[in-house]
Amino acid sequence: xxxxxxxxxxxxxxxEPVHLPxxxxxxxxTDYIHWYRQLPSQGPEYVIHGxxxxxxxxxxxxxxxxxxxxxxxxxxxxxxxxxxVYYCILRDYNAGGTSYGKLTFGQGTILTVHP
Amino acid sequence: xxxITQSPKYLFRKEGQNVxxxxxxxxxxxxxxxxxxxxxxxxxxxxxxxxxxxxQKGDIAEGYSVSREKKESFPLTVTSAQKNPTAFYLxxxxxxxxxxxTDTQYFGPGTRLTVL
Numbered sequence: 001x002x003x004x005x006x007x008x009x010x011x012x013x014x015x016e017p018v019h020l021p022x023x024x025x026x027x028x029x030t031d032y033i034h035w036y037r038q039l040p041s042q043g044p045e046y047v048i049h050g051x052x053x054x055x056x057x058x059x060x061x062x063x064x065x066x067x068x069x070x071x072x073x074x075x076x077x078x079x080x081x082x083x084x085v086y087y088c089i090l091r092d093y094n095a096g097g098t099s100y101g102k103l104t105f106g107q108g109t110i111l112t113v114h115p
Numbered sequence: 116x117x118x119i120t121q122s123p124k125y126l127f128r129k130e131g132q133n134v135x136x137x138x139x140x141x142x143x144x145x146x147x148x149x150x151x152x153x154x155x156x157x158x159x160x161x162x163x164x165x166x167x168x169x170x171q172k173g174d175i176a177e178g179y180s181v182s183r184e185k186k187e188s189f190p191l192t193v194t195s196a197q198k199n200p201t202a203f204y205l206x207x208x209x210x211x212x213x214x215x216x217t218d219t220q221y222f223g224p225g226t227r228l229t230v231l
Contacts, residue, residue: 034219043119043205043222044158087157102148102173103207103220105157 004088009110012078020073020109022088027068032091035073037084083113117142119223121206126228136191136226138206145211147189151175152203164189201230
């Protein structure tokens with residue numbers, strides 16, 4: 001499985017931008033980069049995903065390095081509700097080229113947002 | 116509203132007892148999953164099912180069993196054979212059984228199981 005590396009924790013102030021990094025140096029050419037986040041005592045929720053180009057949605061932006069060995073999740077204006085564990089995940093595929101959709105979670109980055 | 120429901124939210128069990136965790140989805144999703152999460156850790160896959168009446172073991176299936184008799188339901192039984200069952204259990208589903216790279220996974224609110 002292609003693995004990801006994230007900082008254990010990061011801090012931000014409310015209404016400031018947050019850049020959450022993820023290294024995935026062994027990513028394959030067809031792996032998509034997914035980001036999920038998990039609020040305290042809740043199930044994870046999807047944030048964003050991408051392959052090569054930068055992506056934007058209502059929650060966040062995803063910046064992907066040209067060599068795809070790293071990516072950055074950008075929260076443009078952090079709020080207290082953004083305090084969560086953020087997971088950077090590469091999709092997992094079996095040898096047949098299809099996937100049963102398994103998500104391989106690391107420990108993620110704990111984001112603390114200060115008022 | 117469409118979504119995934121898990122019940123109960125908190126569950127206490129005595130050692131040696133089997134217990135079943137419920138997971139229901141009304142998203143018409145094909146695939147369903149069970150994950151386990153221990154404090155400060157990421158999620159680990161227990162079982163998954165791509166279609167009714169079929170399921171496969173994940174990374175940590177020992178001591179657990181599942182069934183998939185209906186598309187919308189995927190209950191998980193934690194048996195007495197599971198040595199350390201105290202954990203947070205999460206159920207999830209995905210639209211396409213083929214698990215296309217772009218398909219997102221939707222999670223339920225979780226069940227916190229404590230063995231006394």
